[in-house]
Amino acid sequence: MSLETEAGSRAAVAELLLSVADDEFVIGFWDSEWTGIAPMxxxxxxxxxxxxDEIGHARALYELLATLTDDDADRIAFGRxxxxxxxxxxxxxxRGDWAFSVARxxxxxxxxxxxxxxxxxSRWEPLANLASKMRREETYHRMxxxxxxxxxxxxxxxxxxxxxxxxxxxWPDAQxxxxxxxxxxxxxxxxxxxxxxxxxxxxWQAEVRANLAPIVGGLAPAxxxxxxxxxxxxxxxxxxxxxxxxxxxxxxxxx
Amino acid sequence: xxxxxxxxxREQRVWAALAEIPxxxxxxxxxxxxxxxxxxxxxxxxxxxxxxLLPTFIGCPAIDxxxxxxxxxxxxxxxxxxxxxxxxxxxxxxxxxxxxxxxxRLRLSGFAPPVxxxxxxxxxLAVLPVAECPFCGSxxxxxxxxxxxxxxxxxxxxxxxxxxxxQFKRI
Numbered sequence: 001m002s003l004e005t006e007a008g009s010r011a012a013v014a015e016l017l018l019s020v021a022d023d024e025f026v027i028g029f030w031d032s033e034w035t036g037i038a039p040m041x042x043x044x045x046x047x048x049x050x051x052x053d054e055i056g057h058a059r060a061l062y063e064l065l066a067t068l069t070d071d072d073a074d075r076i077a078f079g080r081x082x083x084x085x086x087x088x089x090x091x092x093x094x095r096g097d098w099a100f101s102v103a104r105x106x107x108x109x110x111x112x113x114x115x116x117x118x119x120x121x122s123r124w125e126p127l128a129n130l131a132s133k134m135r136r137e138e139t140y141h142r143m144x145x146x147x148x149x150x151x152x153x154x155x156x157x158x159x160x161x162x163x164x165x166x167x168x169x170x171w172p173d174a175q176x177x178x179x180x181x182x183x184x185x186x187x188x189x190x191x192x193x194x195x196x197x198x199x200x201x202x203x204w205q206a207e208v209r210a211n212l213a214p215i216v217g218g219l220a221p222a223x224x225x226x227x228x229x230x231x232x233x234x235x236x237x238x239x240x241x242x243x244x245x246x247x248x249x250x251x252x253x254x255x
Numbered sequence: 256x257x258x259x260x261x262x263x264x265r266e267q268r269v270w271a272a273l274a275e276i277p278x279x280x281x282x283x284x285x286x287x288x289x290x291x292x293x294x295x296x297x298x299x300x301x302x303x304x305x306x307x308l309l310p311t312f313i314g315c316p317a318i319d320x321x322x323x324x325x326x327x328x329x330x331x332x333x334x335x336x337x338x339x340x341x342x343x344x345x346x347x348x349x350x351x352x353x354x355x356x357x358x359x360r361l362r363l364s365g366f367a368p369p370v371x372x373x374x375x376x377x378x379x380l381a382v383l384p385v386a387e388c389p390f391c392g393s394x395x396x397x398x399x400x401x402x403x404x405x406x407x408x409x410x411x412x413x414x415x416x417x418x419x420x421x422q423f424k425r426i
Contacts, residue, residue, distance in 0.1 A: 045404070046401070050402065053314050056313045060344075133344045137312060
């Protein structure tokens with residue numbers, strides 16, 4: 001494959017890697033905010049462990065991207081302006097209450113699973129290898145998200161209402177995990193992305209609609225939008241300020 | 256010039272040296288027993304030693320420590336002029352890679368080794384098996400948390416000897 005040498009393809013792959021990496025990086029940071037204040041001790045451990053996994057996935061993806069673009073993984077992770085991040089709108093919101101975090105994580109995990117099963121079939125081997133390894137770890141995350149969704153859905157009226165409200169509120173932004181990428185045609189043609197985002201989106205939506213129907217009833221029709229990965233808000237600008245704090249305090253420092 | 260001891264190839268010497276490096280998080284077990292060494296290549300002239308490192312979990316914070324330990328140990332060994340450690344996902348690390356002696360050492364240091372099964376199907380991975388208590392051998396145990404103090408551990412409780420214990424997670 002001419003991927004490494006063709007500038008056009010390289011840019012398209014870089015965009016794909018950045019979108020997945022930023023998703024994992026940002027949800028990892030939101031989740032790490034629960035460390036110490038989760039509803040119970042075991043959940044403190046679980047959320048922190050999941051957050052560490054996600055940031056680890058982001059690191060591996062940033063490293064892959066850095067080899068492709070001759071950049072530095074830490075620079076990509078911490079050296080960008082907040083407007084340059086490409087995570088989906090779903091991951092833009094502050095953590096909210098526990099029901100909101102559970103709703104978001106469940107929507108994200110189900111979407112990520114569909115995306116990873118496609119990336120594991122990528123014809124670009126380094127990406128296929130990494131995605132296959134990530135899928136094994138994400139299986140535990142999905143199990144965890146499913147357990148919490150069921151638990152809140154079977155809870156008292158107030159808990160059910162908070163969960164349902166969060167799912168409905170996040171539903172439009174959850175579609176944006178599958179927002180079209182600028183270089184997508186190129187990616188599909190080369191088999192880097194085996195299926196177009198629209199096809200992955202349809203697969204995901206059919207699956208989650210069926211699972212969410214007992215909790216929220218019918219969900220409004222919703223489609224990904226062109227700017228689904230470009231909407232930065234004050235919530236994220238605050239988080240960005242937090243996670244770049246140390247890197248900014250002593251630029252170029254190593255330890 | 257780098258020399259080779261009689262009767263041993265450079266690669267055999269590298270494997271022997273790696274077998275003496277303890278895992279940074281569970282020092283009872285070596286990197287070789289843990290199965291994180293994928294491939295070892297040393298050219299005949301002893302110019303370059305290439306070690307493939309397979310992380311247990313992608314986000315494992317011990318990877319950098321392992322990489323440093325390997326580089327230092329092999330540099331000391333003077334088996335090649337240059338040592339290169341490549342973190343690879345080409346062969347995914349799975350819990351089946353822990354050697355029989357590694358499993359025994361885990362048990363002796365109070366960790367339940369992962370239940371042995373070759374898992375290809377991810378849905379099967381999601382079914383958490385019963386763990387065997389490393390203290391009394393009972394299989395009457397309950398899972399407290401599939402997530403533990405490090406990425407690769409789960410927390411169980413033994414209903415026979417009433418001890419909490421950790422299991423090296425099946426992945």
